[in-house]
Amino acid sequence: MRYFKILTLIFFISLSSNLLSEITTTAETKTFVAASLQDGTFYRTQVYCDINLQALFDETELFSVIRGEYLTGVLKNPDILSLRELWIRRVFSFQNPVLQELSFKIGRIIHTWGNADELKPCDILNPQDLSFLLFQPLQERKIPSLSCLLSLRFFENFLIEGVFLPIFEPSVIDNSVYFPYPVFAEIKKNPFFTIQPAVFPLKRWRDSSWALRLGWSIFKIDGHFNYYNGYDTIPVYEISSLIYIPGPPPVITGTFKPDYKRIVMYGLDFQRALFFNITIRAELAWFDKGKFLYLDQNRFIIDNKSAIEKQYAEYTAGFDVSSFFLRDLYLNFQINQKIISKWSYILKEKEITTSLLLAIEYPLFEQRLKLKTRFFRGIEEEYNAFSFETEFKISGNASLTSGIWIFDGVSDSLFAYYKDRDMLFASVKSIF
């Protein structure tokens, strides 16, 4: 918080200087409501107004988003007024053919790693508001992190980036309707289980997170090698104590402690435009340390633990194509797979889990109306999630979106878990 205040102070000193005239201001408002398709119960209302201040002074850039927000449906309401994004970037250019540029960016930043869409195993630097699953776009789900980024460009086509995240911020997973992982919901709804306050990483330099990225653009292939050494923003619900009380009926009582683990991830991503309007994008992450996978609940009492550390690979590969069969028809297809190394039958997850994502968009009436549909399919977990939405451009500055999400499945997997919680939603967005 101290760093945040210092940054804010720097920013407002900059504002009050004679550079004030260089700043451009825009406002963006959004009203979002979601309700149950089954009984009409309101799940969530979100109303926000973002004031966006941005400026460019020679080779220094300032960017900030101040957000006023009203939000329901989460257990911990956010501040009504917050500084969502705020960063300063300074770029130094050199005539040197080897080292051509150096840039330094500091502040509350949204980082975007990886080249795939939506299912992005390498894009793990920022925490996310997962309380609404995938119903908000990834960039809107991300919570900006206090961080600094040093970027060096070599030989025109090579880039080395280092990111330092000194303060840990967790993802938001509490919600009155959805949980991003059904296991959280199961633990939470069990009246014999108690959840202790979360254990957060200590505020020490050595508990900071950091990441490195090497980027290249050769033969029109854009790619990156990624490395992340830092805290997972999703906690592991570890067992503090578990007691078996013989019946009748037998009961297991337990106490769980959410613990944030330090993880190590190696990643690779690339994108390349091909032919026939097709562009392929892919990313692969190898989680080497710190990822804990849950056991089957029946094993909790036998093993006296809820999760064990496992290495796994996760990749997403896909393509998007425009003007597919019909002019302006846009199609995006992705396959995501998680492959657990040295898998054991005691794990809740299967050795290989596969998800498919298909997104189709088609504009009508001179692009005033856009029809969008998305379909998620879990192959091994046997779930389906389907959305259909219409986006209507009211004017050059405003749009109205409405749609539905329908869930189905046969097991207790991510979306199947919510099959009695289908959703209707509507939102209005405007920019001034």
Add this chain to the structure above:
Amino acid sequence: MSILKKTISFIFLLSFFIFAAEEDKNLTGKEIAERVEAQSKKLNFLIIRGEIEMVNLQSQRSEKRHYTVMSRIDNNRKSSIFRFTDSIYKNTTFLSLEQPDGSRLQYIWLKSVGSPRQIEGSDKDADFVDTDISNEEIGGFAINDYIWNRIEDRTIDNRDCYVIERVPVRKNARYSKYVVFIDKEYLVTLLARVYGKDNRMIKIIKSSDIRKVGETYMAFFTEVVHSERKRKTIVRIIEAIEKEPQKTFFRKEMMDSPWQ
């Protein structure tokens, strides 16, 4: 000056004009295209601010938004970047980087995605966002992507023009050909007729208000009439200045830069 000297000078001058006229006549379509490209590259740096207006020809409903384009030439390779600066498309940014082989590497950056997305080559003649202007018309095209057939010269609005039929090499191109009228003096396209796969004319692009900017000429008013959509897109240049934009703006990693 003696009569002999005058006569010799006259003969040389006459020869020059005859030679120049003959050379002009002998120029191939591709050579004219190369001249146009060379002319456009006379400006090493350029910043343009303007307005795009889309008009429905049936309802007369119109929508305006503003844009900024920056371009620079480094090592005879042109880089350009286009951005909408207001409306719901605010900050939608398009980057085009000329490669050593003359082809273009193109990216689009959307706030909702947060990272640059490469655009496929044949996607170049797809329309940019909801306008009637193609990605290629914004980002430029590679001469080798087309076959350039010169046809008979014509006069348009009292301006002598080269007329070239531009046929895409790629089989999956959206349009079958472009018939382009290029002003001989300014080397600016005054008129382009765009034909669909069925050889029906789909778009007419008409430019006017030609002004000198630095060492080159530019059309400050362009109107694209789309006969199928019954719509037109008007592109106006409000300001065009020869000023060096920062090289770093043309990096795909910097497409989120807050310039306006």
